[in-house]
Amino acid sequence: MNTLKKIAAVSAVFAITATACSAPKGILIGGGSKTAMTIDGQDVNAGVFIYSEIMAYYNAQNLIYSQNGSIPTAKELEDSHIDSMEAADWIQQKATEYCKDYIATDIEFNKINGELTNEELKEIDEAVKSYLEDDMIKDNGIGEDSLRLIASNSYKQQYLFDYYYGIDKEFGCSEDELKEFYVDNNARYLFFSIDKMDTEGNALEGDDLRDIQNLAKSYVDEINAVKGNEEKLLKFEEVRQEYKDYIAAQTTTVAADSDTTTTTTTTTTTSASEETTTTTTATPDPYQNEATATKYTTTTSLNPVDDNSVTTTTTPAEKAERDFNDKLFSMKPYVAEVYDYSDTVIYIVITEDVAERLTADDLWNEDTIDSTLYKKYYNDFNDMMTSRSDALDVSKNDKAYKRYDPFKLDIDEE
Numbered sequence: 001m002n003t004l005k006k007i008a009a010v011s012a013v014f015a016i017t018a019t020a021c022s023a024p025k026g027i028l029i030g031g032g033s034k035t036a037m038t039i040d041g042q043d044v045n046a047g048v049f050i051y052s053e054i055m056a057y058y059n060a061q062n063l064i065y066s067q068n069g070s071i072p073t074a075k076e077l078e079d080s081h082i083d084s085m086e087a088a089d090w091i092q093q094k095a096t097e098y099c100k101d102y103i104a105t106d107i108e109f110n111k112i113n114g115e116l117t118n119e120e121l122k123e124i125d126e127a128v129k130s131y132l133e134d135d136m137i138k139d140n141g142i143g144e145d146s147l148r149l150i151a152s153n154s155y156k157q158q159y160l161f162d163y164y165y166g167i168d169k170e171f172g173c174s175e176d177e178l179k180e181f182y183v184d185n186n187a188r189y190l191f192f193s194i195d196k197m198d199t200e201g202n203a204l205e206g207d208d209l210r211d212i213q214n215l216a217k218s219y220v221d222e223i224n225a226v227k228g229n230e231e232k233l234l235k236f237e238e239v240r241q242e243y244k245d246y247i248a249a250q251t252t253t254v255a256a257d258s259d260t261t262t263t264t265t266t267t268t269t270t271s272a273s274e275e276t277t278t279t280t281t282a283t284p285d286p287y288q289n290e291a292t293a294t295k296y297t298t299t300t301s302l303n304p305v306d307d308n309s310v311t312t313t314t315t316p317a318e319k320a321e322r323d324f325n326d327k328l329f330s331m332k333p334y335v336a337e338v339y340d341y342s343d344t345v346i347y348i349v350i351t352e353d354v355a356e357r358l359t360a361d362d363l364w365n366e367d368t369i370d371s372t373l374y375k376k377y378y379n380d381f382n383d384m385m386t387s388r389s390d391a392l393d394v395s396k397n398d399k400a401y402k403r404y405d406p407f408k409l410d411i412d413e414e
Contacts, residue, residue: 034046034400035397035400036048036049036099036396036397036400036401036404037049037096037099037394037395037396037397037400038394038395038397039099039100039103039392039393039394039395040103040107040392040393042103042106044099044103046400046404047141047142047143047146048099048146049095049099049400049404050140050141050142050404050409051140051142051146051150052094052095052096052098052099053091053092053095053404053406053409054136054140054406054409054411055094055095055098056090056091056092056094056095056098056406057077057091057406057409057411059091059094060077060080060082060087060090060091060094061077063082064076064077064080064082074407074411077407078407088405088406088407091406092401092406095406096394096396097389099394100389100390100392100394101385101386101389102153103389103392104385104388104389104392105153105156105157105160105385106153106156107388108160108385108388109156109159109160112160112163114156114159114160114163116152116155116156116159120155123155124148124151124152124155125148127147127151128144128147128148128151131147131150131151132144132147135412136410136411136412139410140409140410140411157385160381160385161373161374161377161378161381164381164384165373165377165380165381166373167369167373171377171380171384172373172377173376175369178369178372178373178376179355179358179364181372181375181376182354182358182368182372183354183355183358184295185294185295185375186292186293186294186295186354187292187293187294187295187328187329187351187354188287188290188291188292188293188351188352188354188357189290189291189292189293189328189331189349189350189351189352190233190236190237190240190289190290190291190349190350190352191291191347191348191349191350192240192243192347192348193341193345193346193347193348194212194215194216194243194345194346194347194348195212195344195345196209196212196343196344196345196346197344199250199251203343203344212346213338213346215243215246216338216346216348217338219239219242219243219336219348220336220337220338220348222235222239223235223236223239223336223348223350224335224336229333229334229352229353230286232334232336232350233286233287233334233350233352234284234286236336236348236350237284237286237288237289239348240289240348243348287352290352293325293328293329294375295325295329296322296325296326320341320342324339324341324347327339327349328349328351331349331350331351332351333351333352333353334350334351334352334353335350335351336348336349336350337349337350
């Protein structure tokens with residue numbers, strides 16, 4: 001599955017119209033509450049509403065967690081208020097929105113005569129099998145037919161996204177423009193850290209700290225003295241090994257000073273009668289240890305589906321990470337630098353030129369294209385579908401809303 005499908009697979013848009021759902025533990029479905037609501041003339045039955053409530057329940061948990069720093073128990077959540085609403089009311093309201101999201105997707109998919117491929121239908125079958133193994137799904141009586149419709153909805157959402165926001169589509173962009181966006185928002189780099197602590201975990205000071213800073217500078221000078229971009233990356237790996245050897249030597253020295261060093265020498269001999277084997281050394285890969293980074297923005301979220309689940313407090317570690325991210329996107333490619341990451345470590349870092357890597361036999365493959373389109377356009381797509389959803393009329397079955405209290409569901413608190 002590509003990025004959008006994976007995101008959709010755990011998002012609120014799973015709430016859909018369905019049939020053949022039995023009741024969860026503690027709830028009896030009566031004739032007057034089999035249909036939880038009607039949206040734009042389409043019935044949403046009890047099973048779908050129950051599933052939607054489970055998704056909303058976890059959303060509520062995340063919101064409380066973001067405020068208090070701990071995951072609430074069922075009782076604590078039930079006693080909570082969210083947006084000036086009792087938690088149960090908030091969960092049911094959110095579940096209603098999820099159902100509207102599905103209906104909007106379904107209507108739009110039918111409007112453009114969308115059709116899923118045989119391969120996608122097979123993937124949906126596999127997803128349903130996986131869902132059916134989930135105890136919480138079984139305990140809350142969500143049947144196979146409902147799960148198949150639920151899984152199908154995420155593929156329909158993907159179809160709509162591709163239809164409107166794919167390359168050269170109505171609201172999308174050209175492939176060259178997408179590459180430009182990728183280059184602006186992605187970094188690839190090599191780095192290793194140098195400790196500013198001694199072997200006992202104490203911060204280095206004075207001459208000891210200056211020595212380690214000078215060592216870091218010497219590594220950078222060694223890398224930058226090399227001609228050629230790939231050659232610099234290969235030299236970077238050599239320098240990384242130099243530092244490993246330096247640390248190993250320091251450790252050996254400390255051990256020797258404490259009279260605990262034991263040296264074992266192993267000698268291998270080969271008789272003259274043995275066949276000689278010639279080993280060919282593989283060409284080094286300059287990118288084998290590369291790391292990747294996506295540019296942080298003021299709206300960067302840990303969960304692109306629902307920003308409400310993200311804490312807004314920035315810890316020292318998060319600030320250090322963001323500062324390093326800023327540094328990566330300001331560096332000149334193939335110029336190594338010393339970066340003072342924190343009170344405990346120094347980074348030796350070198351960035352690459354991402355643009356030159358965007359070829360079909362390197363980085364620019366289907367997965368990269370899909371994930372880049374998602375990053376560029378998901379918010380726009382979400383806004384478009386939300387406007388469709390908001391325009392739908394909802395007729396609630398009050399008896400069903402009362403009967404299907406979210407705190408009567410069998411939900412895994414872990």
